[in-house]
Amino acid sequence: MHYTTNPIAVRYGETDQMQFVHHSNYLKYFELARLEWLSQMEISYAQMERDGILMPVVSAVVNYKTPLFFGDTFQVKVILAKQPRATLDFEYEITNQKGEIICTGSTVLAFLSPKTKRPMRCPDFLLKKFN
Amino acid sequence: MHYTTNPIAVRYGETDQMQFVHHSNYLKYFELARLEWLSQMEISYAQMERDGILMPVVSAVVNYKTPLFFGDTFQVKVILAKQPRATLDFEYEITNQKGEIICTGSTVLAFLSPKTKRPMRCPDFLLKKFN
Amino acid sequence: MHYTTNPIAVRYGETDQMQFVHHSNYLKYFELARLEWLSQMEISYAQMERDGILMPVVSAVVNYKTPLFFGDTFQVKVILAKQPRATLDFEYEITNQKGEIICTGSTVLAFLSPKTKRPMRCPDFLLKKFN
Amino acid sequence: MHYTTNPIAVRYGETDQMQFVHHSNYLKYFELARLEWLSQMEISYAQMERDGILMPVVSAVVNYKTPLFFGDTFQVKVILAKQPRATLDFEYEITNQKGEIICTGSTVLAFLSPKTKRPMRCPDFLLKKFN
Numbered sequence: 041m042h043y044t045t046n047p048i049a050v051r052y053g054e055t056d057q058m059q060f061v062h063h064s065n066y067l068k069y070f071e072l073a074r075l076e077w078l079s080q081m082e083i084s085y086a087q088m089e090r091d092g093i094l095m096p097v098v099s100a101v102v103n104y105k106t107p108l109f110f111g112d113t114f115q116v117k118v119i120l121a122k123q124p125r126a127t128l129d130f131e132y133e134i135t136n137q138k139g140e141i142i143c144t145g146s147t148v149l150a151f152l153s154p155k156t157k158r159p160m161r162c163p164d165f166l167l168k169k170f171n
Numbered sequence: 172m173h174y175t176t177n178p179i180a181v182r183y184g185e186t187d188q189m190q191f192v193h194h195s196n197y198l199k200y201f202e203l204a205r206l207e208w209l210s211q212m213e214i215s216y217a218q219m220e221r222d223g224i225l226m227p228v229v230s231a232v233v234n235y236k237t238p239l240f241f242g243d244t245f246q247v248k249v250i251l252a253k254q255p256r257a258t259l260d261f262e263y264e265i266t267n268q269k270g271e272i273i274c275t276g277s278t279v280l281a282f283l284s285p286k287t288k289r290p291m292r293c294p295d296f297l298l299k300k301f302n
Numbered sequence: 303m304h305y306t307t308n309p310i311a312v313r314y315g316e317t318d319q320m321q322f323v324h325h326s327n328y329l330k331y332f333e334l335a336r337l338e339w340l341s342q343m344e345i346s347y348a349q350m351e352r353d354g355i356l357m358p359v360v361s362a363v364v365n366y367k368t369p370l371f372f373g374d375t376f377q378v379k380v381i382l383a384k385q386p387r388a389t390l391d392f393e394y395e396i397t398n399q400k401g402e403i404i405c406t407g408s409t410v411l412a413f414l415s416p417k418t419k420r421p422m423r424c425p426d427f428l429l430k431k432f433n
Numbered sequence: 434m435h436y437t438t439n440p441i442a443v444r445y446g447e448t449d450q451m452q453f454v455h456h457s458n459y460l461k462y463f464e465l466a467r468l469e470w471l472s473q474m475e476i477s478y479a480q481m482e483r484d485g486i487l488m489p490v491v492s493a494v495v496n497y498k499t500p501l502f503f504g505d506t507f508q509v510k511v512i513l514a515k516q517p518r519a520t521l522d523f524e525y526e527i528t529n530q531k532g533e534i535i536c537t538g539s540t541v542l543a544f545l546s547p548k549t550k551r552p553m554r555c556p557d558f559l560l561k562k563f564n
Contacts, residue, residue: 053193056187058188062184064460067457189351202326235359318448
């Protein structure tokens with residue numbers, strides 16, 4: 041299963057003095073892609089949090105290939121890397137308007153109950169959406 | 172009443188491709204100065220929020236004089252502009268390591284009760300600290 | 303003259319622990335709206351910078367009315383507040399998906415030649431676009 | 434070889450609505466630690482860039498253990514993971530004021546000549562500093 045965002049324009053404030061998009065922003069791009077995907081599947085992460093389920097990022101990896109610049113647009117492809125259980129494992133690929141691969145990466149998200157502050161299994165309604 | 176922060180180094184990720192510190196960061200510098208001041212007065216804003224008092228920014232003004240660059244350090248002077256009542260009114264001046272004025276500005280903060288989602292008067296313990 | 307962006311989804315990383323979009327982000331939203339407008343007028347700010355013209359922000363004002371939350375979408379309306387000369391003066395209004403006014407504001411931008419590091423008049427090609 | 438920053442206070446704007454420091458900020462904390470270390474070794478990265486040497490991040494890994502909150506202070510320990518050659522390989526550990534490990538991670542930085550836009554070997558003056 042995978043999802044690709046529409047083209048997104050680089051924001052000026054995302055650049056740094058090297059004229060590249062600052063490398064920390066790619067984690068934000070990964071995040072917006074996976075939350076947009078959930079939203080497309082009619083899963084509201086905002087509602088999930090109100091219902092008491094947090095999905096903190098447990099680990100993240102980014103491999104930077106070539107920079108994004110102001111003036112570029114990019115798309116994020118997000119792939120469900122394995123069957124959800126105690127974690128959601130996503131892989132990512134960001135490409136620019138020329139189809140060049142900007143970076144690849146992955147994140148692991150856990151499910152956390154704010155009441156117990158402890159990890160919990162992937163909720164059933166999420167499992168169903170991903171099956 | 173006023174308070175001045177220790178010198179703070181510009182962070183690389185705060186620059187943009189113009190090589191200047193991005194202009195939105197000055198609002199963050201103002202914020203860290205006023206919260207550090209509260210902290211020095213032994214007012215924990217973290218605790219205030221847990222006690223149900225929010226202090227959202229109602230208005231902000233920034234006048235940019237000369238840029239900050241990576242490699243620079245800066246200090247923020249924050250001044251209580253008037254006696255607190257329904258709002259906290261602060262004025263700011265940021266200077267770099269040469270004493271040049273980087274920017275001036277002001278913010279107005281309200282007190283908000285998250286239960287009623289309505290404005291409230293400045294809490295007494297805060298009033299006392301500022302008197 | 304004015305321009306309104308398409309609806310833009312709030313990004314999770316733009317929220318703070320008050321659950322509001324952090325107040326510094328509105329300056330970034332203003333920026334993306336005015337640069338998108340320039341882009342729609344076929345003015346590439348990226349190219350302007352390569353040609354040696356910088357447009358630093360000289361002053362900014364934001365009046366916050368009601369918060370934006372994760373899950374919301376917003377539109378930025380940007381208005382040319384007066385005839386361009388030594389500065390570009392914009393006014394802004396951000397509204398959410400319900401049409402509520404989130405904030406209003408204004409910015410003044412100067413034209414700066416990186417060679418002389420001095421202010422310059424609004425370039426002719428820009429003047430023509432705004433006339 | 435390793436270096437540990439002084440305690441740094443979490444900034445309010447670094448939190449997200451989960452009340453945690455947003456996970457993208459750890460890459461910024463890693464960055465400020467390594468640049469502060471260079472600065473302590475009397476290597477000015479600002480000057481390096483003016484001399485035409487860029488050090489883009491080629492890859493990054495973060496393993497998140499427990500969150501940082503507003504009100505916390507943290508220290509970043511940065512370790513030179515191997516002898517510099519074509520890349521600088523750093524490992525990181527962030528701890529909070531109680532000594533709890535917040536996250537660990539690593540980054541690989543390349544040396545890039547902006548003239549040729551191509552990778553270059555670690556400059557001699559940097560090699561000497563690290564030996």
